[in-house]
Amino acid sequence: MKVSDCITNGEWCIPEYIVNRDSNLATHICNITLPVDDIPDMLCWASVPDGILTNKIAFRTLNGIGQRTVWANSLWNTHTPPSRSFITWRLLNNKLPTDENLRKRGCFIVSICCFCLQESETSQHIFFDCPVTSNLWEWLRKGTNQSLDCTNCLLMLIGGLSISSKMVQQLVQSIIIHTIWVIWRERNQRYFHDKKQAMTTLFNTILSEVNQSYNLSLVKGSPAMLDYNVAKLFNIPFKVKRITPIHGTSWKPPSAGVFKLNCDGSSIGSQPCGSIGIVIRDSDSNFIGAICSNIGHATPLEAEFSACMLAIERAQHMGLTNICLETDSLQVVNAFRTKLGAPWKMRARWFNCLKFCYGIICSFVHIPREGNMVADVIAKNGQGLSLYSTQWWSSPPSFINSLLLRDSLGLPFSRLA
Numbered sequence: 001m002k003v004s005d006c007i008t009n010g011e012w013c014i015p016e017y018i019v020n021r022d023s024n025l026a027t028h029i030c031n032i033t034l035p036v037d038d039i040p041d042m043l044c045w046a047s048v049p050d051g052i053l054t055n056k057i058a059f060r061t062l063n064g065i066g067q068r069t070v071w072a073n074s075l076w077n078t079h080t081p082p083s084r085s086f087i088t089w090r091l092l093n094n095k096l097p098t099d100e101n102l103r104k105r106g107c108f109i110v111s112i113c114c115f116c117l118q119e120s121e122t123s124q125h126i127f128f129d130c131p132v133t134s135n136l137w138e139w140l141r142k143g144t145n146q147s148l149d150c151t152n153c154l155l156m157l158i159g160g161l162s163i164s165s166k167m168v169q170q171l172v173q174s175i176i177i178h179t180i181w182v183i184w185r186e187r188n189q190r191y192f193h194d195k196k197q198a199m200t201t202l203f204n205t206i207l208s209e210v211n212q213s214y215n216l217s218l219v220k221g222s223p224a225m226l227d228y229n230v231a232k233l234f235n236i237p238f239k240v241k242r243i244t245p246i247h248g249t250s251w252k253p254p255s256a257g258v259f260k261l262n263c264d265g266s267s268i269g270s271q272p273c274g275s276i277g278i279v280i281r282d283s284d285s286n287f288i289g290a291i292c293s294n295i296g297h298a299t300p301l302e303a304e305f306s307a308c309m310l311a312i313e314r315a316q317h318m319g320l321t322n323i324c325l326e327t328d329s330l331q332v333v334n335a336f337r338t339k340l341g342a343p344w345k346m347r348a349r350w351f352n353c354l355k356f357c358y359g360i361i362c363s364f365v366h367i368p369r370e371g372n373m374v375a376d377v378i379a380k381n382g383q384g385l386s387l388y389s390t391q392w393w394s395s396p397p398s399f400i401n402s403l404l405l406r407d408s409l410g411l412p413f414s415r416l417a
């Protein structure tokens, strides 16, 4: 038996024996939207919204994502040269060729720390315990006013993640990586070439390296004393995020004879429950109707698409032939214009909606959320409806009255960005 055997004249026609055996399954099948015209079958990759299997997804599926570590982004990023990160990574894995590690590999050597000339050379000693190199860490601790855990490299890196300011966090991580690199480079100079640099020279090298690395990053400081002090310490031009209000996003009525449908989707929770809101108004800002609906489990993208599709279906039901759809989702507008990117689960329904839109006068417009406030509030209201239920208002419900008035007067909503 084929699927097409269960479809007669574009409608589901489930055989009696299936209904008798599993009525839930039959209901589930009947709820699947059928396309009004034949569209070719398509192989879909279920775990991505648009169903398209890319090389990236195939590679990740075959190879797995790999081991995830909390410190990976601190070490490997665009503003730290890989040659510096590499030394810290080798230290983290205790793979630097110190005397201790060479001895483990069977080299018979006399070992002495080339900084203090007192202890034998181990990774822990030259980087953290040596009285000479620990001056560098002490200076860093005082300069940034942060407590650094010098017990080992990993704890030090992870400790940096707890700093609340993004700028200071990034600087401290950059300093740790560059300090380790400078110590190792100096150790090699002393060890192999018998050349010695003063501690102040090492300090200055770290300062300039951290300064250069920071210039490559895009993080900006926040207007706090700690950020200011640390920026001063490293002679960094203090870039602060500016808070500026965005003005002038207001709803505009459509031109004469056009009905404007504002749609919005809302999806809340870790097991997201979706709801949608639609409001229909004419060119005189008159309220024509509003719908809210609870659509059950849905991602934010699915909720946005559902809202627009329900709006189009309602326009079709009302016999509207000149409509303007407004949504704050760029993905929906792009999917309408390019016919790509709609969730594969909604493919047939989206196809039906597009077919209707191409047969009438229809425009699809993106509007910032501030211009879509009425639909946004109705969508949030839908979270309170019982599962899969829909409500239609032919006169405005009280909770949107003030917003409708604001829109009809053309008053803008602002936000801080």
Ligand SMILES: [Zn+2]
Pocket (backbone or CB within 6 Å): 113, 114, 115, 116, 117, 118, 119, 125, 126, 129, 130, 131, 132
């Ligand atoms: Zn030492």
